[in-house]
Amino acid sequence: MTELAVEGADMGTLHHLDDHRPATPPVSLAKDPSDTTTAPAAAEVEAVDRADNPLADWLTVPDAPVLPAWARSATSIKANTAALVRLSWWHARYHGIRTPKYLVKTVLLAARGFFRATVGLWPTLSAQDHSATVKALRAQSKARPEDVELATRLQMAHAERTRTRRWRFGAAACGVAAAVIGIALADPVLQTGIAGAVVTPLAYLGRGKNTQFLDQGAPPLRVDMSAQQLNDALRAAGLLKSGKGDEEGPRVSCSMGPVRDGRGWAVIFDLPRGGGKTASDVLAKREVIAQELGVDEIQVIMSRVRAAKGGNAGRVSMWVADDDPYLGTPNPSPLEKAERFSIWEPVPFGQDARGVRVNIPVMWQSMFFGGLPRRGKTFSQRLLTAAGLLDAYVRHYVADGKGGADWMPMKAVAHRLVMGAEDDAIEALKAMLAELLTEMERRFALLRDLPTSVCPEGKLTPDIVAKYNLPVIFVTIDELQEYFTAMEKEDREQVINDLCRIARRGPAAGFISNFASQRPDADSVPTKLREIITIRYSTQVVDRASSDMVLGKGKAAQGADASVLSEEHKGVGVLVTGPASYVTVRADYLDGPTFAALCRKGRTLREQAGQLTGEAAGDVTAAADAAGVTVPAIVSDALEVMRHSPRMFTTDLLNGLVNLDEDVYGDFNAEQLAAELEAAGVKRTSKQVKISGSNGAGYQRRDIEAAVPAEILLSTGR
DSSP states (O other): OOTTTBSSOOSSOOOOGGGGSOOOOOOOSOOOTTOOSOOHHHHTSOTTTOTTOTTHHHHOOOOSOSSOGGGSSHHHHHHHHHHHHHHHHHHHHHHHTTHHHHHHHHHHHHHHHHHHHHHHHHHHHHTHHHHHHHHHHHHHHHHOGGGHHHHHHHHHHHHHHHHHHHHHHHHHHHHHHHHHHHHHHSOHHHHHHHHHHHHHHHHHHTOOTTOOOSOOSSOOOSOOOOHHHHHHHHHHTTSSOOOSSTTTSOOOEEEEEEEEOSSEEEEEEEOOTTSOOOHHHHHHTHHHHHHHHTSOGGGEEEEEOOGGGTOOTTEEEEEEESSOTTOSSOOBOGGGGOSOOOTTSOEEEEEOTTOOEEEEOOTTOEEEEEOOTTSSHHHHHHHHHHHHHTOTTEEEEEEESSOSSSSGGGGGTOSEEEESSSHHHHHHHHHHHHHHHHHHHHHHHHHHHSOTTTOTTSSOOHHHHHHHTOOEEEEEEEOHHHHHHHSOHHHHHHHHHHHHHHHHHGGGGTEEEEEEESOOSTTTSOHHHHTTOSEEEEOOOSSHHHHHHHHOTTTTTTTOOGGGOOTTOTTEEEEEEETTEEEEEEEOBOOHHHHHHHHHHHHHHHHHHTOOOHHHHHOHHHHHHHHTOOOOHHHHHHHHHTTTOSEEEHHHHHHHHHHHOHHHHTTOOHHHHHHHHHHTTOOOSOSEEEETTEEEEEEEHHHHHTTSOHHHHHHTTO
16 A cells, blocks of 8 residues: 555554665775775775674664564554553443342352362261271171271270361351351451452352353454464465475564554564565465455455565565454545645545545546446545535536436536436537647646746646636546447547546646546446556456456456455445555545535635636526525426526426436426426426427426526526
C-alpha cells in the first residue's frame, strides 16, 4: 500500500543500517601519483565497515527494534492502556453478575472437599490398620495355639491406642463445636472471613482434574498464530520445502511478530534462501494459506515489504484478522459535516481492515469504478465527486447512463448534466465531450504562454486557478456501458477516443476523470480506455478474470482480487493506486439525502464565489430548492426528463418519468399525467408537438417551466 493511499499503515519501522551511518564525503578515484598525502575521505571511511577490521561482525548495529511493537509510540501505548482498562472493566462486570453462581459452586466444592478429608482421616482416627492386624492374628491363633499370648498383647495395645485416638477425636469435635458456637455469636464480618478461610481450602480439596471455577469470559480467539503455525501453513502451501521432520525443514525468519495488532495478528517474515520462492509467490497462495490457518481469505491481508521500508524480494507483511473486518455499521463520510474542502488535498474515501483511514489524491489522476450491481459502486464513486462539491473552484460535468435518481441532485451544481442514454441524451453527451476537448486545448494554449515563474511545470496550480479563473474540471460518467451499447459504431468509436484523450491528457490541464461501469468487458468498456486509468476500484465481481478487467491484468495473482468479496460486503472493494499498490477498503457511507444536501451546499458556495455556471445557473428547480420555494414534484420531474429536449411526446415523457421513479409513475397514463400537471399549474399552449417531422400528443418544456414561480425564473435569466 502506498503512502499516498493509506495513512498510518506502519506495522513497525524496519531500519536499514545505512540510515544510521554518518554521511561520508565522496572519494575521488583519480589521484596524482606524486601526491603522498592521505585523502581525508579515505582515512575517515567507516572503521566498522573496513574489510581488515576483525571486530566488524561484533560491532555491527543490530537491525531489530529495541522496543516491542506495542511500545514504539505514545499513541500505541495509550491505545493499549485504554484497551486494558476497557477489558478489565468488562471482565469485572461479566464475572460480577455471576457471583451467586460462583458462591453455589464454591459451597458444592467445599462439601466434596469435606467428604474427601473425612474419608482420608477416618482410617487414622479409628486405627483401622491395627484392627486388621489383630483380626489376622486371631485367625492364626485358632490354627496355632502358641500365638494366643501374642494376640492378647496386640489386642491390649490396640485397645490402648484406640482409646487415645478416640479421646483426641472427641476433644477435636468439642473444639469444633465450640468454634461453631463462637462464630455464630461473632460479628458478621468476622464470620465471613472465617467462613472464607475454612471453605476455600475445602473447595480447593474438592476440585476435580477438569474443574473450571470461573466461566469463560470471552470466546477463544479464532486465530492464535505462532511461528510454528505460520511455518506449517507455508509448508502446506508449497512455499517451504519439507525436511525429514517439520522441525528439520527450512523455516521463515520473523523480523516482527507474530504479535497481537488490534483485532488480529501481525507478522513480518522473510522466506528462506535457497527455496526459489519470492514474496509474490506468497501473495498468490493467499487462499491456501488462509485455509491452513483456519480462516477465510478475506481475513488475511498480505503485502510485500519494499526496499524503501527495509524489505526485499522475499519479505512479506501479513495481518490475520480474528473475524471478517469489513462487516458492521458503515462509517459515515467526514465530508458529511465539512463546510469546505480543497480538491488539491487527498479525498477521504474509507478505512482498511485495521481501521486505518484511506485517502485518495485525485488531482492529476483518472479513476475507474467497476463491479456487480447493488454492491455500492455508485455510492463509492460519489464520494470523490462529493469532495469536489465543497470546493467552489471545481466545475462539474456529469453524465449518468442509467438516468436514475443517484445523480439527479447534481443539477444544483453541474455545469453540464446528462441523464439517461436515449437519443437526445447521447447527443448531449457528445456535445459535452466536444466542449471539454475544446476547453482542454484552450487551457493548454494558455498554460504554454504563461512564464515559468507562474507555471513552472506547464500544469495547473491553485494560484493559476484563482488568477485566471480556470477551475478544476471534474468529469463524472456513470454506467458507461449504457452509452456504448446504445450508440452506433461510429459514434461509439468517437466517444471512446474523446474519453481517452480526456483521461490521458486532461490531468495536466486540471481535468479529473471519474468513470464507472457495471460490466467492464471489452465490449462495454474498451481496454484502451481502461488501461490508461491510474486509480481503479472494484466491488464484488464473479471471478478473478472480471476482477482483472477492472483492476488490471495480473492484479488478482498479486493479491488484488475483488472476487473474494461476498454479497455481505456492500460498499467494500479493492482499491489499486499503482502498479504494485492495492488495499481492500470499506468505503465511507454517504446516502442519497446527504449527497443532495452537499449539492445544495456546493451551490451556495459557488454562488458566493461567483462560480455557478452552465446548466446549474439556469436550472429552475435547483434555483427553487436553493431559494426554499417548493415546486410540485410532477413539475420538477417532468423538467428533469425534458432536460435535453424543448418538446417531447407524451409517451416518451411517461417512459422517462417511469425510469426516474417507477414507484410513483409506474401506473401513470396520458390522462393522469395531464391531470397532475394541470393541478400543478401547467397551462399547455398546444397539445400537439412536432419532432423530426412527426406530429403527436406531447408537451412543450416552456409550458412546464411557466408553472415555476416568476421570481425563480428571473433569477435563472429566463
